[in-house]
Amino acid sequence: MLLRLQQVALSFAGNTVLHDVDFGVEPGRIQSLIGPNGAGKTSMFNVITGFYRPQRGDITFDGERLVRQEPHRVTQMGIARTFQNVRLFREMSVLENVMAGQHCRSRAGALSAILRLPSQRAEEQRILETSLACLDFVGLLEHRDRLATNLAYGHQRRVEIARALATEPRLLLLDEPAAGLNSGEKQSLIGLIRRIRDERGVSVLLIEHDMSLVMNVSERISVLDHGRLIAEGAPQAVQNYPRVIEAYLGQDDEELTW
Numbered sequence: 239m240l241l242r243l244q245q246v247a248l249s250f251a252g253n254t255v256l257h258d259v260d261f262g263v264e265p266g267r268i269q270s271l272i273g274p275n276g277a278g279k280t281s282m283f284n285v286i287t288g289f290y291r292p293q294r295g296d297i298t299f300d301g302e303r304l305v306r307q308e309p310h311r312v313t314q315m316g317i318a319r320t321f322q323n324v325r326l327f328r329e330m331s332v333l334e335n336v337m338a339g340q341h342c343r344s345r346a347g348a349l350s351a352i353l354r355l356p357s358q359r360a361e362e363q364r365i366l367e368t369s370l371a372c373l374d375f376v377g378l379l380e381h382r383d384r385l386a387t388n389l390a391y392g393h394q395r396r397v398e399i400a401r402a403l404a405t406e407p408r409l410l411l412l413d414e415p416a417a418g419l420n421s422g423e424k425q426s427l428i429g430l431i432r433r434i435r436d437e438r439g440v441s442v443l444l445i446e447h448d449m450s451l452v453m454n455v456s457e458r459i460s461v462l463d464h465g466r467l468i469a470e471g472a473p474q475a476v477q478n479y480p481r482v483i484e485a486y487l488g489q490d491d492e493e494l495t496w
């Protein structure tokens with residue numbers, strides 16, 4: 239397993255959000271995490287990436303212990319994420335937003351930055367080149383000098399993906415990347431997710447409500463409901479599990495799109 243959660247428990251003021259969750263992602267996979275609103279999906283991402291500290295349990299990434307590490311350290315170890323609500327720096331260009339994601343990888347220290355030592359300039363050049371390559375990869379190179387928040391919403395989501403890729407992750411966590419996209423944009427998101435895995439060798443774990451997208455792109459699906467994993471397996475199998483159908487009943491119609 240590339241990522242493994244064992245008996246992870248998370249609660250807030252007595253409200254249990256994750257109940258002893260065992261979960262894993264194998265290397266090279268495109269995997270989805272689905273479940274009704276409030277199931278604990280985003281909380282699971284927050285636990286993995288060090289934003290939340292679980293009360294119990296263990297998390298390893300490629301055999302290294304991950305649990306309760308700081309978020310920047312988790313990024314350094316090779317896990318990048320995007321957020322359910324787009325988080326871009328308002329006053330920065332597209333390119334600057336992507337470059338801002340790479341400070342975790344910066345080797346030159348603060349002192350060399352102040353003194354502008356050659357090592358620092360080489361580092362800046364490397365960050366610039368990586369950022370341009372990632373913008374090219376997501377198809378936004380021509381927009382690099384625009385203010386990120388002036389881009390169309392679908393493009394802003396791609397800036398976030400470029401920023402995540404620029405940290406050179408081995409695992410990419412995408413939190414509802416298709417939310418707010420039109421059907422053409424969803425189609426090209428499917429292509430992008432496949433290219434991220436196929437061309438860059440990055441494993442992808444996807445939280446997503448659009449079931450046709452999930453069914454189309456995932457090789458494995460895990461279903462979370464009320465903080466418990468209730469089903470796991472290949473898309474066609476999971477889709478027909480009675481417990482999964484039951485968990486989704488009572489959800490808004492727009493979320494029942496399969």
Ligand SMILES: Nc1ncnc2c1ncn2[C@@H]1O[C@H](COP(=O)(O)OP(=O)(O)O)[C@@H](O)[C@H]1O
Pocket residue numbers: 250255273274275276277278279280281282
């Ligand atoms: N920081 C927090 N403080 C208190 N409760 C939280 C916090 N984060 C998440 N929760 C609770 O955890 C539950 C799961 O939320 P979330 O992980 O966002 O679900 P999902 O992403 O599956 O919709 C919800 O009941 C939510 O209110």
Ligand SMILES: [Mg+2]
Pocket residue numbers: 279280281322
């Ligand atoms: Mg969520």
